[in-house]
Amino acid sequence: MVNYNGTLLEDKNFISSENRGYKFGDALFETLKVVNGKILFWEDHYFRLMASMRILRMEIPMQFTMEFLEAEILKTIEANSLINHTARVRFNVDRGEGGKYLPNSKATSYNIIAENLTSSIYSLPNTTDYIIDLYKDYFVTPGLLSTLKTNNKVINVLGSIYAKENNLNNCLLLNTNKNIVEALNGNLFLVKDAVIKTPPLTDGCLNGIMRKQVINAIKDIEGLEFQEISISPFELQKADELFTTNVILGLQPISKFRKKHYKAVVSKLILQKVNTKLRLS
Known part of the structure; x- marks a missing residue:
């Protein structure tokens, strides 16, 4: 219905x-x-x-x-x-x-x-293989319109086709300044030591609902530093962890970008904090 x-x-x-x-x-x-x-x-x-x-x-x-x-x-x-x-x-x-x-x-x-x-609570996926790459055929324009959930999602469609053709689980989108914007189906977070970064809305990423929950959770965890800052593709190779977020899946850890492999330690901690807030609300 x-x-x-x-x-x-x-x-x-x-x-x-x-x-x-x-x-x-x-x-x-x-x-x-x-x-x-x-x-x-x-x-x-x-x-x-x-x-x-x-x-x-x-x-x-x-x-x-x-x-x-x-x-x-x-x-x-x-x-x-x-x-x-x-x-x-x-x-x-x-x-x-x-x-x-x-x-x-x-x-x-x-x-x-x-x-x-099928799944009601947020939990990290059982699969350990989640492989990504950059989608560079087309670029996101930085600005307010790119932050909205409109029906103009052609670049996400083309990126998804590219990912399937290349046996990838997801791709990261770039803006016209060649900075990382987001994944095809959610926002991106990068972990390096105790610092967690995500692109600012001014770079053209979606103003995601789960993005907001994760940012709030990070700020509540002692010992972690949060930065909303542009991310260069070169930083991906130096990161300890990468994960994407959306309200359906929660957090999706990325296991591999090209030859770089990632852990999923901090992302698990953040997801636990998100779930705790959900139970208390």
């Missing part, structure tokens, strides 16, 4: 060829993890969505309160018999249909899709 503007539909073919998200990428989305009817980090997701809509000059409907959208998400979860399970939810917002580059109206449309997930 799909929630389309508050109406539950069995037919998933509800988007027409005139939809602006389809035609122009004029759309935003939030990827949510819902465990037993609880939306993880819901407040952070909600405020990111509202801020993103304002940046894209979308009209925010009066009913788009945190309580209203939460109820719509849970209604969708229940309609798909996932209220007592773990679910991955995609909440999409677009400007509906009509117009060319200039919209015909200020109308805002939304749809919610849910699917089952």
Whole structure:
């Protein structure tokens, strides 16, 4: 069942060829993890969505309160018999249909899709082999628009195809300044001694929800220093650990970049802190 503007539909073919998200990428989305009817980090997701809509000059409907959208998400979860399970939810917002580059109206449309997930808690993956490389065919433009979760994800699609063709688990994206931005499906963190770095939003990385949780966890761990600073590709060879983050997987340690192998000690410590905060909230 799909929630389309508050109406539950069995037919998933509800988007027409005139939809602006389809035609122009004029759309935003939030990827949510819902465990037993609880939306993880819901407040952070909600405020990111509202801020993103304002940046894209979308009209925010009066009913788009945190309580209203939460109820719509849970209604969708229940309609798909996932209220007592773990679910991955995609909440999409677009400007509906009509117009060319200039919209015909200020109308805002939304749809919610849910699917089952097997894992409820965050844990480090069992596999020890997670191999990455750089994707250098195209580059991310630094700036505010690159930090948003819009439907313009062509570079992520091409990078994913490149990774599969080269037997890689993931790739790292570069910006036009040739600095590391992020992974194809999440933010990147680099560990060297007791210093943990992640690229700043001004470099063009996604303003990730799990990125925020990890940064807060690092600051709470005695003995670790956090830096939000540009990362050169040359630093990858000198790092002790690399890991990526997103709200579905949590933390994904990287085991190998070219001839360099990495540990997964600090990433485990950080994940434990994130899980502790989740249990207390």
